[in-house]
Amino acid sequence: MAAGAPRIFVSHLQGVAVFDPAGDQVGRVRDLVVMLRVGQRPPRLLGLVVELATRRRIFLPMTRVTAIQSGQIITTGVLNVRRFEQRPTERLVFGELLDRRVTLTETGEEVTVLDLSVHQLPARREWEIDRVFVRKGRKGGAFRRAKGEALTVEWTAVTGFSLEEQGQGAESLLATFEQLRPADLANVLHHLSSKRRAEVAAALDDDRLADVLEELPEDDQIEILGKLKEERAADVLEAMDPDDAADLLGELPTDEQERLLSLMQPGDAADMRRLMSYEDRTAGGLMTTEPIVLRPDATVADALARVRNRDLSPALAAQIYVCRPPDETPTGKYLGTVHFQRLLREPPPSLVSSIVDTDLQPLDPEAELPAIAGFFATYDMVAAPVVDEAGSLLGAVTVDDVLDHMLPEDWRETEFHLDEEVATDGS
Known part of the structure; x- marks a missing residue:
């Protein structure tokens, strides 16, 4: 769906067929994955849960969706077929948000969520939930629900979804720094305690974590990667720029390198092996394998x-x-x-x-x-x-x-300028 396109109600996406660029069906949408935010900020739509013909459910990031049109979804053709596993900061739209009781902010009246609408932000890749379709009246049988008035309101007009400001651990901290550039978020992570750094890294989606890892000092990269499950570590490496991923892999023990390479898509693993065959400070070692x-x-x-x-x-x-x-x-x-x-x-x-x-x-x-x-x-x-x-x-x-x-090897550490008091908050 192009930027500026009309909003889509999520009920229209349930069961919709997903196709690759060649027109071959790869599966059907079974749910949507969102990340709630602190306060009244609309949730980000991270991706779709797609059920393949084999009944396996996988995660399709919205960054790999090229179009939503005429009752079908078109992807870039690159799918990770590992089984979908929900993360602590993620919520399933059909499974957790629909049919939920929330409160209208203006009147304090409880209503039932019947549907949600999503749209793509102008000039950005991100998607958000922006509106909520609700029905007034007490939750009960179909007859009782049908009697209540139905209306569509802005996300900010209801409460009962978003994260609380306190007591949410890494989720709250992550929401606080969500708008930071990868380099600035890397700065924040660098100054957190090891435990806190691992919590925030675990809560980031793969693409965001990949961008942040590329900006971190080598020791932090190795520490974070080592605390991820191996399958997720492979996913994050695939999402990194090939040259940066190869540099990080090159710092790991040989047996760990091989385990991670074996979990990666064959094409990505081949790129990694080719880059790792060159000396670090040569054109072959510095290059990316994905130019235009x-x-x-x-x-x-x-x-x-x-x-x-x-x-x-x-x-x-x-x-x-x-x-x-x-x-x-x-x-x-x-x-x-x-x-x-x-x-x-x-x-x-x-x-x-x-x-x-x-x-x-x-x-x-x-x-x-x-x-x-x-x-x-x-x-x-x-x-x-x-x-x-x-x-x-x-x-x-x-x-x-x-x-x-x-630059000097420690330039990422010595050139961090974020206010120390902010960077260490919550560590």
């Missing part, structure tokens, strides 16, 4: 659509790499780079093969950090392709990864 790759017959419109992906960092979105098939790294023959600014100057139907920059020399995977930094400084680049001897694109190095490795 397009075939020569793709258009400028295709390229701009890929660049608009909200999951991409600004550095990765700054350019695309044109390669012959296959277009997953390692690719077919690397043909050149197209810079974002050049895309903006060309007609949308133009082919990307007609505007490639072939003069920019790619990095060798064995190139060491000083040579990489010199390359970025010389050509004013924010990302650079990494190509092997056979001419295949292996990945791309971004300027943030170069800076991470050029």
